[in-house]
Amino acid sequence: MTNPATPASTSTVRALLFESDQRSREVAHSELQAYAPVPDDRLLWVDVVRSNGLPETMARLGADPERLEPGSAGELGMAVQGEWKYLHVRALNWHSGNRPNEVPVVFGVGPNIVLTVHREPVDFISGVLDNEADHLRVGRLEAISFATTLMDRMLTDYLDARDAFETRLDRLELLILRRPRPEHLSELQALRHLASRLRRHLASQRDLFDALGRPDFDPRQSESAENHCRLVSARYSRVMQAIEAARELVNGSFDLYTSRTAESTNEAVYTLTVVTVAMGLAATLAGVLGMNFQAPLFDTGATGFYITASVIGAVLLVSGLWAAWRLRRSRR
Structure with a gap:
């Protein structure tokens, strides 16, 4: 008998199995349990888009479903439980419009298994699944190395959003140089708010990325995996600097507007x-x-x-x- 207090799972699950030096292949949700435990020459990536509850398969793979809930990792955005690590990030969806949308994503990293759980589709994950997965040869990568690769791809979306922001600002500056209008000031205010919003989204993840770059993150992991963690931590710092510089660009455009006025x-x-x-x-x-x-x-x-x-x-x-x-x- 089903417990009425337990919500039924409503999820979309996609799973890819990466083998050493071979193309990835998709695995049906019903077959996932047959691949656990995953041997060292393979890597299993399971992406879950859920609206209510989590599939029971997550627990059968060894993950703790409660740790895969947004906010369950505390202020650091990270939790370690046995052989599993749970990393909580905030991805950025912005390709559908000019206003970025923050989507919480939980990474569950276990022995040769990477889980990504989120409540709505995420641009960078959809891009990897639909366009890049066939070209990946990551069967021999450690799970944490693959997870940091996905997180690095997530940071690229922040840079893409910053480039789109700068393009809008350049067009506005050309209009201001031609003739400043009152509506230009309103658009500058909107861009200033957008720059602050991007920075706020990214700054909320500082503790997690700083922890990835520290040697005490996981003393048991290999030197290669530790190097990958340090690299993504350093990349976060560079992306953060680029986002912070976007706010200064708006200030410069405002000075241009006041000078032309x-x-x-x-x-x-x-x-x-x-x-x-x-x-x-x-x-x-x-x-x-x-x-x-x-x-x-x-x-x-x-x-x-x-x-x-x-x-x-x-x-x-x-x-x-x-x-x-x-x-x-x-x-x-």
């Missing part, structure tokens, strides 16, 4: 100042002619009036046309 304001003020001076000259001329004194000009009658009005009108017309030309050029 100030330049446009200065041009408008300069134009209005010239027009104001021209109008002041016209007003001065009219004021002088309105003074109460006798001059030959006043004896010309209507002819003198038309000449004076024409001069004042010409000054105002020329200054107005010049101001309109300047303002129109600054808006291009």
Whole structure:
């Protein structure tokens, strides 16, 4: 009788068996138990996309289902239980849109077995399963070495997201150089938030990747596996620096926006100042002619009036046309 308190498993399972110097082959979920324990010249990778519960096969392979739950490894993102290690990371899905989506992924690393468990499809795992698995020759790799290889691939997605971010920023800067608009400031704010979000996702995994690079992570593992762990730890540091630099790029673009806005304001003020001076000259001329004194000009009658009005009108017309030309050029 099924215990009603135990949720039924609703999962999609894909398993690949890597043999020494041979192409990988897919293993049916129902046949997994027949391959345990996995010999040293083979490596079994089982990927589980689950919405509720875990397949019983995970326990039969030797893993602890409770350790494969997100958040079960504590603040370090890592737990060791017997021969199994449980590593909790946060992958990045961003190819479907400009807003990155964080997906928790749990790595269960046992004797020649690697389990990856997550609640929704993950871009980098789907890419490896669909496009790269046929070309991999990793049968002789230790399980932890293969797990760090997958984690290294996960870090590449962060760099890809950073490149897409930089492309958006470059296009925005070209528009700002042409003519800054208020909506550009809103987009800069969105990019600043995106850069902070990427950094927050990656920084939350610092303890795990730092632990991988320490010699006390697993003293029992081989020198080759230890070297792989140190390499992925060092790669994490470089990717973290690249993500942090993205925020500085936004700050530079904001400085560019404020400089171009100030330049446009200065041009408008300069134009209005010239027009104001021209109008002041016209007003001065009219004021002088309105003074109460006798001059030959006043004896010309209507002819003198038309000449004076024409001069004042010409000054105002020329200054107005010049101001309109300047303002129109600054808006291009």
